[in-house]
Amino acid sequence: MPRQERAQRTRQLLIEAASASFDQAGFAMTGLNDVIRPTGISKGALYFHFGSKEQLAEAVMAESRAGLREAIRSARHSSDCPLQYLIDLSHGLARRLAEDVVFRAGLRLTDDGALAEKLRPNPHPGWALMIRRLLDRAAARQGLRPEILTDESAALLAAAGAGVEALARRDPDWLSSRVISLLWQAVLPALTTPEGLARLRTTPVEHERAGVPAPGRPHPTDELRPDRPVATLAATPATRGVPGPDDTPSTPKGRPRVEAGRSGAPGHPAASADTPDRSISSRYQGT
Template identity: 40%
Template sequence: MMSKRQERAVRTREVVLRAAAETFERDGVNATSLAWISEVAEVSKGALYFHFDSKDELAEAVCAEGHGRMSSLVRDCCRTGAPALEKLAKLCRDLVRAVRGDVVVRAALSLVRERGVPRALHVDPYRNWCRLVHRLLSRARAEGGLGGGVDVDTSTALLVSAAMGVEVLSRRDPSWLDEELLGRVWETVFPAPLS
């Protein structure tokens, strides 16, 4: 059981991470100062420095937190007993919702694109997505869930590039994060509807 002081420290860290994600996403890392993040978070500079020694450390923490949230979606989806193609469809929807609704996820993806994969992350979320899509499509093929004319490698390339493109385009126009659009893309690639 956590003490009140530990609970307060956890809450402060969460508030600082969210404020950093908001400012990194809006202004970029280079234009953001720790003083501005502490002001947005409404915490003292001392409270911010208690958790993070530098802006780089804070950027890495935002990346790690965003990656953790995306990984949690993947784990939850892959634990189900659903067919592989259904898992992939659900995961695509869940990730669209996460990018649309979670500033930490958006900032993490943006930071990885801008600055590369931070040391603390150890994995490239884009490469992981590509491997996961390929693995799920390969399982769908083995389960008989893909039509005979659907090529796993080509479909992987198309889905991954479409997902990356939508995420990048949504930076300027959030309407790209539309589940109906996702459903139409899905139906174009696969004969089965996005359920």
């Protein structure tokens, strides 16, 4: 193996081993010995690539951001409808969180108080901004209810996504395609018009190709309707005030792998996009 290729392989093995430890133990409780032990790489080789644990964490977060950009690009190919793109992106991110420990560890590090704040970019404002822009595009196409406030709705959806990511650290079933679909079934009737609702798919695009029924639907050709029973976890976006008795509206504004790595670290089994309905989703169904 050429020297440069061997060096790149070693560097990637170190990133994945560090990710597995950061994901399970956090930054403070991860030691350099925890990183090199599963790889068989010497500490001298580690220091050749990374001068400190902080540099390792920065490399993990950089690769995690690259994974995020890849997920965004992949979702763009699924639909030119802004809301459908947002749904497909949420499924893609959930799948990546379940299956890719580097992506998962990078997100965890951004919230890890043991890592210096200057090294921890805050992704949440960027998420809310991207979601708001998609909602603005949907509104311009008459794809939202006219009373919807896109700023407040974007903040709500960004918070819901952050909550799912946090809950999945203890229970990976939160990342299953069934749970993500149920969450969208709860939100969409309050967000979009009945006509827009009928055109949206809440399951991953690969389910549509395979003919997999959506949660709560007896047949894949059934459309999601406002009068259809959905998950009981309701999330209603903020709306503009309705006119009062005097008709005056209210005023709100409008690669090489470490075995414990990509498939999930020990003690944190990966939930695939097709994870069967288990504890969380069954609770939503009232069982």
